[in-house]
Amino acid sequence: MKPINKILVFALLAVAFTACKKSFLDRPSNSQISSNNFYKSTTDLRLATASLYGGSHWFAFHSQSMLTLGDILSGNATFPWNGDIVQLYTRTITPQNAIISNGWTGLYNVIAQCNTVISAIKKADPSVSTADKNAAIAEARFIRAIAYYHLAVYWGAVPIIEDNAKLLSDPLLNRNVVSDVYKFVANDLTYAAQNLPKTDQTGRVTTWSAQGMLGKVYLTMSGVDKSGSRDQALLDSAKKYAGNVCKNSGLALFSNYYNLFKPQFNDSPESLFALQWQAGTGYANGNAWQTYSPSGDINPGKNGAWIPFSPNYELYQLYSEKDSIRLKASMFLTGVHYPELNAAGGGFTATMVAMKKHIIGNEKDNNAPTMDFWSSPEHNSVLRLADVYLIYAEAILGNDASTSNGEALTYFNAVRERAGVDHVTSLDFNTILKERRVELVFEGQYWIDLVRYSYYNPQGAVNNLNNQKRGTFIYDKATKTAKRDTTFVAPALPATISSFTLPIPASEMTADPKLAQPPVPYY
C-alpha cells in the first residue's frame, strides 16, 4: 500500500469510529407536542382545557349512550330494530350490551383526559400565574365532575380515579361507595365554583355552570341512602347554589324554545355547559346524533338516518294543546312540515313519528360544508338554565308534599311561560317531574330524574316505571289525533329497585375481578 493510500485509509477509519453527536438519539415528534414542554403560558393552558369540551373522548358516551340511557331506558322512546336498545327498553340488559360498555368507556375516557390535563397543568411553567392555573384546573375538574356524576347515576358505586398514571403500578381497583362518588363530584364542583370566572369566552364554563351543577348534585345527594325524606342540609345546599344562579348570575332563559336546538343559537346565555362540537371532524370525533334522523333526505350527504327513536304515546300525551312549541321542537309528527330542514329541497314533511330534537338538517341548512352525519355542529347542552330553575323549585319543595313558595313558582313558571303554557299556582313532586320530562326530553335527563327519585322513594320510582303506558303511536295530521300502537313493543320485565343500577360491562368484570367485591369507601 502506498503511503498516501494509508493516510486516506486511516482518515476514513477515524471518521468511521467517531461516535454520533449526543443529540443523535433525541428524536421528538415534529407534529405532536409533548406535554412536558408545552404548557408555557396561559394561552397554552387554554388550548389544553379547550380540548375537554368536545372531541373523540366524548364520542363513545355521547353517540351511543347519552340519549339511549337517558330517554329509552326511562321509557320516553323506543327503537325496535336494535337488540341493545331493545334490552334497555325491556329491562333485560345483559352485561354484554354495547350501549353499557360504550357509556362506561366514554365517561372514563373523559375522566382520563381531565386527569391528564390537571396533572400537566400542575407541572406547568412557573411563569404562569397561580390564578390562571387554578382556573384551568377548575375547568377540568368541572368536566370531570360531569362524567363522575353520570357514572354515579347510571352505575352507582364505581371506581374513582384521580391520577391515571397511578394505574401503571396499581391497575385493579375496587368500586367506591356511591355516596363517596357524589362527594367527589361535589368537591370538584366546589373547587370549580370558587376558581372559575363569572364570564369567559362563549362556550366555556363559568362559576355559574359549576354552581348550577352543584345545585343538581346536592339535590341528588340529598336522597342517597335516605328513606322517605331527603337530607335537609343537602337540600339547603342545593337551594343555595341553584338559587344563586337563578338570582345572581344575570343569565336568563333564551327567548325561543324551538331555536334553542338550532346550531345558529349555539351557546346562548341559557347554556351553562354544552359540548363544543364542530363540523367536519370525521368519524368518532364529533356529534353523531344525525344518525337518529328519520330520513336520509334531511341529512348531510343524504345518508346516515339509521336509528330514528320512536317517542312514546304516554310522553306525547303529556303535551297539552298549548304546549305546541315544545312538541314541535321535540317530535316529528307524521305530515307536519319543517321548512328549515333541507330548505333548499323545499323543506321536510315528516313521514313518521320520531325524535326531532337535535335533528338539524343538512350541511346547507347549517352553512357547514364539512358537516357529515358523524359531525353535527350542534352544541348540545348538558346543563342549561331551565334545568337549574326546575332544580331550584324542587330544592325549595324539598320534603314538603307541595309548595306555593313564590320563588319556586317564579322560576318554574318562567320555564312554562317561555313554552307558551299556563302558569301553575302550586307545585308538587309530580308536577315538577312531568315538567322536567317535557322540558328536557331527549336531552338524556329523564333517567337521571328517576334515579334521583329512586334514592329516597324506591317504591315510588319503581311504580313510576311499572305504571308507564308504553307503546309508540300513529299520528293523523288531519284530525290531529294520535293512536297508541303496540305492534313492535316487546313486553318489559317488571321494574325493581335493582333496575336503577346498570350492570358493569362484562369485559370489565373479567378484566378486574375486584369490581365484583362490595364497594369500599374513598374518603
Next chain:
Amino acid sequence: MDKNLQKRVKYQISLIIAGIFLYISAHAQTVSITGKITSADDGAPIPGVSIKIKGTGLGTISSIDGSYSIAAEPGKVLVFNFLGYAPQEITVKQAGAINVRLNSTSSKLNEVVVVGYAKARRKDVTGSISSISGTDLRQTQPTTFDQALQGKVAGVVVQQVSGQPGGGVSIQIRGVSSISGTNSPLYVIDGIIIPPVGDPGKGGNPLNAINPNEIASIDVLKDASATAIYGSQATNGVIVITTKRGKAGPPQITYDFYSGYQAIAKRLPTMNLQDHAGFINARGQVWGFDIRPEFVNPKYLGTGTDWQAELFRKAPMNNHNLTVSGGDDRTQYLLSASYFNQEGIAIGSNFTRASVRLNLDNKTTNWLKIGTSLQLARVSENQNSTASGVIGSALNLTPDIPVKNLDGSWGGISNTNGWVLSTPNPVAMAEIIKNLRKRKQIFGNLYAEIQFTRDLSLRNEVSGNFDFNTEDNFTPTYTFGKTVNNTNYGSTSMGQNEYTVIRNFLTYNHNFSRYYVNLLAGHESQVGSFQNAYAYRSNFPSNNVQAINSGDGTTARNGGDYGSGTAQESYFGRINVSWDDKYLVTANLRADGSSNFFHTNRWVNTYSGAFAWKINNEAFLKGVKSINELKLRLGYGVTNNQGIPGNTFVTQLQTIANGLSGIAQWQNNLANEDVTWEKTDYYNAGLDGAFFNGRLSFSLDVYDRETSGLLLKIPLPLYSGTTAGWSPGSMQAPYINIGKVRNRGFDFRVSGTNISSKNFTWKTDVTVSRNVNTVLNLGPGGADASLAQTSYTINQVVEKTVVGRSIGEFYGYVFDGVFATANDFKTHALPADQAGNTYPISPSGGGIWYGDRMFKDLNGDGIIDTKDQTFLGSPIPKFQFGINNSFTYKNFDLNFFLSGSYGNKVFNEQSIRQTNSQNNTAYFKKVLEYARVELIDPAGSASDIDNVHVTNPGTTVVGLRNDNTNDNNRSNSLFIENGSFLRCKNITLGYRLPESVLSKIHVSNFRIYGTVTNAFLITKYSGMDPEIGSWNPLQAGWDNGYYPQPRVFTIGANITFSK
C-alpha cells in the same frame, strides 16, 4: 514490435505450450477429455470436484465454472467425487466431452452461512442458524419470500396474515417473547436492514418488493449467540437474505417463467334462497313480525345469489425473470429484471411487481474491494377487497339480493325491516371503489473493503432503504337497493420513508498454528425519517372525475406529518477462537442506544458467548469414516429489545378542532417515563451431525429463553380511559415493562438421501418445532393480573393472558347443549344478573326458555355468571412440522411438501354472526338445525314448562326467540375450534431436457415444471382455513372473515443460455 508481430509471437508460444501437453498425452496413449460438472438440483456448476482415474493416482479438480479437462486411456474409469454429493463413475470411451451431473446427498456440509457482518462455513458455526437455499425457497412459487419459509426452517413459525396477493405473514422465531413490542425478526438483505414493519395490518407487506427469484439463500439466526452481534433489534431472531451475485466466468443468461391460476380452496356452506326463505318464514311465525310476503312460498323461488361464487374467481398469475451474470477476476456482475403480476381470488384485489437488481463487486486494487447491491422495485396493489371488507359482506349478504337488477343496476337490500344492516353489495364494492397503493422502493448498499494486511481489513458500508408511496381512494355515489351513498368522496396521499445505516467494522483473522482467531469490532448508526401528506374532498362533479382537485374545495380536509423515526447507535465486537479445529469459542458484545427511551434509560449492553466441540475431529472418531460431522454447541446470551414506537415516554399532544378552538390540544397517550429495554436470557444447546458422506444429517437444538420486563402496551381496564388497540376517544395505553415470559422448546431437522442410484434419487427433509410458552409473572396485579382481549362481535373477553399459562389463551364458558327437556332446567344452572339473581324461566322477554344454550356451572354455585368461565385452549400450536420429499428419475424431478400444525385452537368469530338466528344476515346451512321447540300437548299451554320440549335436543343452534336474555352467544367453547392441520403446500413435477438436445440449441439448462400450491388441506376446522396469522399475540387465532389462501396451479420453465 508492431501489434501484428506481438500477436504472432503469442500464438506461437501457445502452440509450443499446447505441443508440450500433446507430447505428454501422446506418451501415455491417452485421449483428452473435457467437460463440465453441474449440480442435478439446479444445474449450477460445481467447482472443486475431484476427478480421479480409478486405479491410478492421477486426477484433477474442476475449476470455478465447473469445467475440467483430463487425459485418460480409453477403458479407464473416471471417478467424480465431491463432499455432499453422490460419487459417480464413468468409463472413458473416446476423446471428447463428458459432462457430469452430480446428485447432491446433502448441501448442508459445505454450506456457507451468514453469521452477522461475516460469513462462515456451517462446520465452524457455534450458534443456532438454519438456512434455506433459494432453490428450496422457490419450490412453492411464493409471491413474497416470507411466505415460502413455512415448514422449511425448524423453530420458525410462519403464518399467513392475509391471503391477499402480496399480503403479509407473521413470522415468529421460537415463540412469542414480547407481547406488544414486535415479535417479528430483524430482516437484513445484503446487509441492508429493512426497517421495522409499520402497519402490516392493512395487508400491505413491506417485504413484498423483494423478488424471491433473486435470493441465493436465507439464513435464520435463532439463539442469542448468533443474534447478539445484531444487537437490540435482533432479540426475536434475524433473517438474513443474501441475493445472488455474479461469478467470474462466461456470462450466464437465465430466463425463468411461470404462469398459472389460483382458485379458492373452500367455500363456506351458506343457505341458498329457498332455505333462507323457509327459515325467515319460520322465524317470522315465532316473532310475530318481520314476515316477508315475497318468501311466502319458498318452493317457487330459485336458489338465489351465491355471493361467494360471485366474489371469488379463478385468478391468473404470471412471472417473468431475466438474469445476466458473469464477470472476470476483477469484476463480477449480476443484472436481473423481473415482472410479476397476480390477480387476487377475490375481485378487487391484485398485485404487480416490477423490479431491477444490480449486484456488482470489483477488486479495484490489491488492497481495495468495492461493490454495491441495488434494487429498484415498483409495486402496485389493489387492496380494495380488504379495505372495503368485501369478503365479510359476501358472507353476510342474503341470497335474495341479486348481484344486478334486471335493468342492469347493482342489486342491494330492499327491505330494511328487522334491523337489516345495510350490508353493501360486495361485488359492486369490489368493482367501483378505488383503493390503489403504489410503492416505489430503492434499496441498496455500497461498500468499500480495505485490506491493510493479509489479516486485517476494514469494511465501510452505507445502506439505505427509500420508499415512496401513494395511495388513491375514491368512493363513488351508488345505490344498491336501500344501501345508498349520495356523496362521492376521494382521498389521495403520498409519503416517503427513508432508513439509512452507516456501518464500519474491522476484521482481523490469524492462524497461530493450532489456534485460529477472528476478531471483529465496529460502529453502526441507523436513522429513519418520514414525510407524508394527505388530501380529502367530497362532492365530485362526476364519479368518473376522480382527481382530488375536482372535488368540492369547501369539503377539503388535509393532513401531513414529517419527522425522524427511531434512531439507534451501536458499538459491537466479536471474538472467535478455534483450537485445533476441535474447540470453537465465540463471544459477542454490543452496546446499543435507542431514541425510544427517556435519556436515563437509553443505553444497554447485549452480550453472548458460545462454545462448540467438533467431536468428529477428536482422535477417537478420526478413523470413523461414516461420521462426517458431529458437533455439540452450547450458548448463552442476554439480548435486549426496544421494539416500541418512539416517544411513548412523554405525553403527546394532538391538535384537534372543536367549537372552542381549531387547535385545541388533546392528550394522545398515557406516558410512562420509566419504560426501558426488555431483556431476554437465552440458553441454547445444539447437536449437529452428518453421516455416510452427508447422506444423513441432522440438527437438534433445545433452548430456554426467559424474557423479563416485557414491553407491553398494557390493556388496562376500560376505566383507565386507555386502549391498547383502537377505541374512539381512549388514550393510547402506556408502554410498560411487565412480568416475565418463558419460551422453551426444541427445533429438529433431519435430512436423508434415502435412495441414490444413477437414475433415481429420493431425499427427505423433516423439520419439527415445538415451543412451550409460559407467562411467569404479569407484574403489579399479582394473581388477579390478566391481559384480556375483547371480541366486538360479542362484546366480551375471548382471550386472556394469565400467569402460569401461555400468552393469549381463549377464555369463556363451556357449552353444554340446549335446554331441551323440563329436566334440563332442573339439572342446569341458569344465568344470573350481576346481583346474583337468576333470570326467570319463561318464554316471554327477559326469561330463559327452551332452545337457549346451556353452560356448565363450573364453580357449582348454582348460577351461571362470570365466575363460570374457564380457559378453552391456546392459539399457539404444540408442534409445527414440515416434511419435504423430493425424487429425481433420470431427467424428471418431483417434489412433495407437507407442512402442518398440531394442537392449536381457532376462534371462529365469523361463524358466530352466521349461526345467530337473531341476526339478519346470510346464514350457514347449519342454522336450519335450530332447536325445534314443540308443545307436548298441542292444546296445552305454551308457557307451561312441562308441556314443552325440543325435538332435536342434540343441536347446537339456538331456538327461534326474539330475546337473548340468556346471552346465547357469550364467549364459549362452541366457538373455539381445533385448528390442527396438515397442508400439502406444494407438489412440483419437473423435467430437464437432456444434454443431447440442449447442446444442439445452445442452451445449457432447460427445465419445465408444473406446480400445485396448497394442493390439499386436512383439518377439522369448519372455517375456510385454520391458518390464522396475527401480529398481535393477544389476539392470535381469530378468524374474522379472513382472506383465504388460494390453491394455485402453475406451469413454468427455467432456461439458462450458454455463450
